[in-house]
Amino acid sequence: MQIRQLKIQNFRGISSMTWSLQDAFCCLIGAGDSGKSTILDAAEAVLNSRWFSFSESDFLACDTGNTIEIEATVGELSRALKSDERFGLYIRGWTAAGELRDEPEGDDEPVLTVRLTVDATLEPVWEMVCDRVETPRTISNRDRALFGLVRLAGDDARHLAWGQGSVLSRLTGDNKEAATRLAEAYRAARDSAKLGQIESLARTATAAEGFAMGLGAYVEGHYEPGLELGRSGLSSGSIALHDDGVPLRLAGLGTRRLATLAIQRSAISEGAIILVDEIEHGLEPHRIIGAISQLKANQNAASAANTPVGQVLLTTHSDIALAECGAQSLHVIKTSRPDRVTSARKTEAPIPVAALMRFTPRAFFAKRILVCEGMTEVGLLLGVREQWPSRHHGKPIEQMGVALADGNGAQAPALALALAALGYPTALFMDSDVPLPPPTTASLSAARVAVFEYGSMLNTEQAIFSAARNPRVQELLDVARDNHGYEQVNDALFPHISGLSQATVKEDFQNWGHHCELTAAEAKTIVGNVAKNKKWFKEQRYGRQIGDIVWNIIEEDPQTPLAIALLGLEEWAYA
DSSP: OEEEEEEEEEETTEEEEEEEOOOSEEEEEOSTTSSHHHHHHHHHHHHOSSOOOOOGGGBGGGOTTSOEEEEEEEESOOHHHHSTTTTGGGOEEEOTTSOEESSOOTTOEEEEEEEEEEOTTOOEEEEEEOTTSSSOEEOOHHHHHTTOEEEEOSOOGGGGBTOTTOHHHHHHOOOHHHHHHHHHHHHHHHHHHOGGGOHHHHHHHHHHHHHHHHTTOOOSSOEEEEEOOBTTBOSGGGEEEEETTEEGGGSOHHHHHHHHHHHHHHTOSSOOEEEESSTTTTOOHHHHHHHHHHHHHHHHHHHHTTSOOOEEEEEOOOHHHHHHHOGGGEEEEEEOTTTOBEEEEEOSOHHHHHHHHHHOGGGGGSSEEEEESSHHHHHHHHHHGGGSGGGTTTOOGGGGTEEEEEOOGGGHHHHHHHHHHTTOOEEEEOOSSSOOOHHHHHHHHHTTOEEEOOOTTOOHHHHHHHHOOHHHHHHHHHHHHHHHOHHHHHHHHGGGSTTOOTTGGGSOGGGGGGTOSOOHHHHHHHHHHHHHHHTTTOSHHHHHHTHHHHHHHHHHOTTSHHHHHHHHHHHHHTO
């Protein structure tokens, strides 16, 4: 099963949302309080088989006069759902263009729409709806179970035991033999329980072990059914999964979460809808990658076998998880203020977005993004931005929700446009040695991307050296010599400045005029060109090193092209 459209009204922090999903694998990201978890909660509430208890806090603005309404239109339906005995009369059509119509036509995908309504009585009502059928049909939790939705949120340990309503109980089937053996176990406790001899329990435990290992859960020995005595006495819930004799609920958080998800998923025979909130919670980086990779591999295997693929909707605040999910699965969640309208935007420019995922994926979690043309500009701003908090009540730009992103050179304008299309307030910082084409400039302006550059065909190195006073030029040369070698820097310089020798180039910059006929401005231009060609400050760490020097240059003359560009960036970051 796959959700084709999700509509939410007046649920928690969302006043309204209509999201038409195109993908089987969706990674939801966004700033805090953007509504990511609420979207998963809404999908779970409308399609999950368990009963939900609603309270005043579930209503928008805690106002029970705002009736909650959640609709999920589901495709990739199982035969059971499409049968006339079930919901065949309520089948609707989903077009190739992503539109819903009540009367399906030839090429439409058959879909069903489930509506959950909660009014001031706080009583939830689940209905199957179709406008061509006059009366909606109320559906039970057994009906909703057919949609195959599972949810991994925090630490749901109930699925690690054979209790009422647990997935292990459903996988096992008839457990009368277990109940009989429990009566014996009550008299002889652990020593005489011998639950591992019950074939159905042992078989389910072994299957659960395989499912859990497939998602990356650590298994110390092997899974087996074991007895846990509690204050409430013995019941089917007293039988729990054990790993090498230790209750699985005592394993690490990451292993418990992965095992729970794997067991829930295994109970769905056809294409489960899997909801995962913050997949990175409790997992090391390699297990985050492994879990996402396995979820994708399961879908690819189902697609290759021409069986239902199912759907994964996950949220994350991890740049590792985001990079593993990939640009094609990215959906940015935004909630406007004060009307609380929520949207999910998918990138239409996956190539530049994929590049950002490789270089600076954490930028996607910011509220605003400053795209820097390349590593020189990123490093320079990382150094300069350390001077800004003292001018803004001690606040760094990160507290203002701003992140720096590497634009990967010529792709920077396309990346800025792609981020703006995803709803991010975006700025672009680039040098001016290659002017932007007029159509690109027009597109950036139309997208409200603020562009900061030096003008006058200046690259970053030229802008820095041309604005620097003589002592600052010497400081920059000292940094270059420390990083790239004293002789190497000198050898790169003196052939380009007539009158300098290998000996005189070692002198202080302000003394160079005694040995050549160039003005200081002309010498600075040459040094800037050499710095550019030799990539003295090309790496991020080198650019960051000169941040203090560049800020001193700006303070000494705030009217230079360098100062105007960087002070403009500061104003944008703190706006």
